[in-house]
Amino acid sequence: MINNAAEAYKRQQVMTATPEALTLMLYNGALRFMKEGLDAMEAKKWEQCNTSLQKAQKIILEFQATLKMEYDISKQLMPLYDYVYNGLVEANMRSKPEKVTECMDIIRELRDAWAEAMKIARKERGAS
Template sequence: MINNAAEAYKRQQIMTATPEALTLMLYNGCLKFMNEGKDAIEAKQWEQANTCLQKAQNIISEFRITLNMEYEISKQLMPLYNYTYDRLVEGNIKSDTKMVQEAIDIIKELRDAWVQAMKKARQENGTKNVQGDSYVG
């Protein structure tokens, strides 16, 4: 019963979140899966590592697909996403935690920049309560 309530709450958060908050949720989910994948590699749990890192790869693929290339920032983000994706794939294949950590560092930096951009936009728009404020470090 508690699990159903938690799932319903999570679903509701996602359904009512702004696009900006959804992007933040995706960054946080990507970091969560990469960290779990790295931990699984260290524990020699290969199947778990593969599953987690593929979930992170799927999120990065979603970021790439949804970039609007009419904007200069998108042209700067695409190579970062491509490089991060490649690090994850190679890190997964070689069970190399250094490669996975490199991907984590890039996504963490992008996530933190996104948080700052959301704060700045809120200040400029005078909006106070945007969902997705908190993030996992």
């Protein structure tokens, strides 16, 4: 019962979130799946590692698919997302925990920049 309530709450959060908040949720989800994959890799739980890293890869693919290439920032993000995606594939295939860590660092930096941009935008909307 509690599990169903938690799932319903999560679903409601996603359904009512702004596009900006959804992007932040996706960054956090990618980081969570990478951490799960890294932990599973270190524990030699290969199936769990594979599943978690593939979930992170799917989020990165979603980021790539939604970039609007007419904006300069998108042209800068695409190679970063490519690098992270390929890094996760390599980490998964070759059991390279350092590669997962490197990808996590990149996504964490992007997530933090996104969160900061959201704060600034909120302040600017409040001021106008």
